[in-house]
Amino acid sequence: MEELPDLGGPEAFGAPESTDPFTPQARHLVVVSGGLGDPSSSRQLADRLAAAASDRLSAEEIVPEVHVVELRLLATDIAEAMVNPSRSEALQAALEEVSQADGIIAVSPTFKASYSGLFKSFWDLVEDDAVRDVPVLLGATGGTPRHSLMIDTAMRPLFSYLRTKVLSSGIFAASDDWGEVEGGQASTRTTPLQTRIAAAGADLASVVGRFPARPRRASGAPAPLEVIPFDQLLRGE
């Protein structure tokens, strides 16, 4: 018969290439921004966190590869995927990107004391083990600094559930953080946003740089299937 694809060993089922062959020293950072506007302050914060992490990786001679997943562009696809098993190509690509990340920067606006529904819906579509042990830096935006605990009360449990390595530093940017409020009381001032961003980005970079790069698949290749030999299954292993 004419050629079935080469079936090879069990590693042939959409198996990963060892790492990025062109830049073995690369680390892939995936930025997931749940901002809904354009321009969006969540996206702005996400970009700045990515830049800070990239700077630090570069300084350590690791090539940063940054992939941005902007959820507002996937809003319809995500809603459709909630009610139907099929996934659009764009959404599938975003999920694949996340599941191969060496580090994740996740940023959401604060809505009603939590992250946005769109942000949650996206993570609901990520397989439970897809981001296990991946370092995650959390960020959030909101109208006032009074929402800043949202990162710890809402986002952190979500990423703990996903078994990620959530960094202890999370960056909250309130509207006021983007400028200097005239006449603001010295006692209400926080460390300037850019200083916090630089520190958090460096924090993420140092964790990401310590781990080897995760294997990556050719773009569009499905996640590999794991074969458990049947005699093991029969023994109840």
Added chain:
Amino acid sequence: MQFGVFTIGDITTDPTNGTTPTEHQRIKDTVRIAQHAEQAGFEVFATGQHHNPPFVAPGNPPTLLAFLAAQTQKLILSTATTLITTMDPVRLAEDYSYLQHLAEGRVDLTMGRGNTGPVYPWFGKDIRQGIPLAVENYHLLHRLWHEENVDWQGRFRTPLQDFTLTPRPLDGVAPFVWHGSIRSAEIAEQAAYYGDGFFHNNIFWNKEHVIQMVQLYRQRYEYYGHGKAHHAYVALGGQAFMRKNSQDAVNEFRPYFDNAPVYGHGPSLEQFTRMTPLTVGSPQQVIERTLSFRDWVGDYQRQMFLIDHAGLPTDVVLEQIDLFGEEVLPVLRKEFAALKPADVPEAPTHEFLVARHERGEDPVPGGAEGSQAWKDAQERAEKAQASEKAGA
């Protein structure tokens, strides 16, 4: 190549006129659909198994299939799927064996785990044990069909001492089994281990995924020594709605698609037909789409179509079956046959299985002597022995 019609027995309101069939009507219509499928030239009819509304597929498919056996002459009666997780394997062995006798061997079945969460606890099972249940229950079922007196002890059912299945399978040959799974590599592995068939119901899934699952099954089938990878038995699902003029098909089917519980209120008809095997158009489009499945999975043995769904009136379903019989199946048969290399087997029939059994060529679960799986097992055993010696 076998072509078949499969049904899940959904009771869905016709969105164009608001009518909903009664359970009685839907059940009787299912019989008409199966009879009609035979007349139109389909080889297979398969029923789902359901335990919850809005479905009236039987809770135990042999009830329907035994009736159909009496109403049909040639049709192979099958399932899509038989729930191997929540049914007692002893009852499955008994009921399908009995059905096989009534139907003169025109029976095979497709094992599935079921995707309706509450069904597991309703039958006293734990959904988190879905795979272990499928593994253990099928192993027992396989033994009951292939061994005379069975002693059994497992995790999920009361032990058996010296149990003999009655009736024995027809001509001493168990019905052919397909294992259905959409996402679980374990089930593709299971099908390969026993030398059984693998059914991928790809109706909601993109082709990369289908290819990956079928490749895994084929490669492991070869590993277990049942034949070359391209000799393995593969069945696929599919769904279509057609009219001579493709725009008529789209216009007529759209309200059904938009409102059906499984399809509606999600992606548009156009997106869905692009992402999944659903084809809405002319018979020629259905032919081309179906032929393209071969490019995904290689030469395969059985193609099932979902036709009676989404609230379509039964008369329309019967018309669709006629269109398949007149315009689609003859062309597909010719095209698939022309492409198929001679060494790729046809879908197994009872006669084939009996002849294979008489030749002493029944597949050996886990791999006959000389297979790669067998060699690996030998090597492991030797190593274990060596390390034991070294330890002692």
